[in-house]
Amino acid sequence: MRRAYMGGVMAAGKPVVVEGLVCAEPAGMAWEDGERDRWWARAAALEHGREQDDWAAAVAGADHLSDLTPEQQSWLLVRGPESSARALLGKSLVLLRHRQQADVDRVAAARFELDAWPLVLRDAGTNADRLGFLVLPFRGPEVAALVAGWLRHLGSARLWARLWLERHARSAASALVPAAVGRPGRARQQAEDALRHLVAKGHEATVVEVAERYGTGVLAALTALSEEGAARPARKAKAWTLPEIRLATGDAMPQEDTGRLVEALTWSRLEAAPEPAPGDPAPDTGDVPVGVESAEAPQPFVHHAEPEAEKLIADCDRGSLAAFGRALLDAWLADGMQAADAWVVLAQAHVGDDTTMDVLAPLVRSWPPRSRYARAIDGLAVLATVGTDVSLRHLLAIEENMSGGPTNDRATAYLTQAAARRGLSVTQLADRLAVTCGLDGGVTFDYGPRAFTVVADEHLTAFAVDESGKRLARPPKPGAKDTNPEAYQQFLQYKKDLRATAAAHTARLQRDMLARRLRPARDVREVLLPHPILGPLARRLLWGEYDTAGRLARALRVAEDGSFADIDDATATTDGMLGIVHPADLGGDLKRWARIVADYELLPAFPQLGRPMVTLTGEQRAATSLAGFRPVPSDRVVALLDRAGWQGNGLSQRLHTQLAHALPGGLALVVEISPGVTTYSMNNPDEQRITEIWADDAWSNHLRLVRRIPLGACDPAALSELLVALHQAP
Structure with a gap:
């Protein structure tokens, strides 16, 4: 042969x-x-x-x-x-x-x-x-x-x-x-x-x-x-009513060419699956085989357009072509989102523009709750493939606001890959694409005969400034001579939008602290601090230089001139990786840093040094388990089991006598409770005793009779957050 x-x-x-x-x-x-x-x-x-x-x-x-x-x-x-x-x-x-x-x-x-x-x-x-x-x-x-x-x-x-x-x-x-x-x-x-x-x-x-x-x-x-010899069956697009496409010359695209373009777009598809994600069925340690879930593996971008489509697209007016693509999308949605015509979603990567991304992103958010998971993944692929600032801002928002699950994991994977195309991490990308609400270029509300500029203070409260330079809580209401009275309401809406944007940035920075997401020190100096919204937030936070193991080497504050200062108030130079400090990382320096923060009147936008915290003593860090504490309501335990990350040891409606939550470094925090709860029963006792708290390998079923891992091996910040949640769960 x-x-x-x-x-x-x-x-x-x-x-x-x-x-x-x-x-x-x-x-x-x-x-x-x-x-x-x-x-x-x-x-x-x-x-x-x-x-x-x-x-x-x-x-x-x-x-x-x-x-x-x-x-x-x-x-x-x-x-x-x-x-x-x-x-x-x-x-x-x-x-x-x-x-x-x-x-x-x-x-x-x-x-x-x-x-x-x-x-x-x-x-x-x-x-x-x-x-x-x-x-x-x-x-x-x-x-x-x-x-x-x-x-x-x-x-x-x-x-x-x-x-x-x-x-x-x-x-x-x-x-x-x-x-x-x-x-x-x-x-x-x-x-x-x-x-x-x-x-x-x-x-x-x-x-x-x-x-x-x-x-x-x-x-x-x-x-x-032979794939090369296999004949590709013809596809026929639906007979939807669509607008004409204008060419770059200003002429209308001939109907015959429009038909050829649509036929070529029907072959829009994802690229072939990337090489298998790394895995190992027999690690040298002999422990759990290494496998990567599909949702967390490298994801395929949208395959480049067919040659016929590329040739026709090159002659089109881009705005007219994008409008035609949105009309295709609208027709497909009106037709019931038939799976056979789902190529319409992927085709937006070839014909769409930023306006298209504004239309597509809300659809992508809406599809998972309606069990349209495959379409949501296609939409994520389009946003990542297009890769403009607009599309990636939408992808960031989707990734931040989705609940957990495989679709959200795919959003994270696509976002990571799209950021890597720019040579950035997701955190670095988010910093660079952070919305400024126009404060970087100046904001003016024009009444007609008079105008007011906008400034924001260190707490990101917006004020109007009149022509004399006087700061006003809000501009005066329009008078009879003002030809654009709508500017007043636009200012009020702007204040709301600025508050919402600042709140979103604040929430992201808090997530960065809890997840210990790091940035190069130069990014803090050159990207965060000059940003009109991130800058005021970053200046009021305590930062830390972390080593390769994720442990705090030293804490730093941002000085008035934008440099870094250490605990002795001396100027500190660093080109390392910086993260937002969790108070559990500070150990014995916490009180001293708290005084420094108070002396400089640094009021963080979210609880940082003053947040509820549990710090272990030296004896507790060396111990392999902790004794329980006062009884907690059963409904508090059930509430924890309803949260992402906490797992019980019961099957279905059986009794849970143990809770576990993953920790960084392949560990898990295990909490033993008595007499136990069932998540689907209204007959739980009023209270649960926490009989023991200990650490185990995350892959273990937590049935060990002998405790082997000292609590000091646990990440102090993650451990503190879980112990606080155990005390304060609603």
């Missing part, structure tokens, strides 16, 4: 179909040297707390693994009766809720091999990015079909698929050839992609041999796998 396999074409533009082929290869295991032992060794990490006398009876009476608590599940799979474990693993419903699901499944696979496949299939299929590595030692048609569908993913699922295909090339070919020459559809498309990957990785001879084994016609049918 043999170049025909990669260079062939489809007969008459249609794929050759060979029906009736079935892969008869049985499922099996193919462990690499030492792999099974490494997986079984993870049993040591699956601690299950104190065993109870009734566990054996509970296991014997269970119909499904989901009928057991996480503690019982861990015990059963690691050291419970083998016959009971095998019986439960074979049930059709296998539903676990373990933070250590990777360890649970690795141990189950090592102990029970093929009998653990239902468990592995369920978990790897549900979260392929994080758990897809679990299929690596399994082989067979079911595994091949699963991983073939992962090749178009954005996260680590693509990496696991590639590793599996190259590890089981012959088994993969045997399982996928029947689907690759079967009826057109998703299964065929995914099988074709997987076989192309095998050929590209040097397994063409294996694929050819397997194809010949299926019959003479199969090999010929596989020539349809």
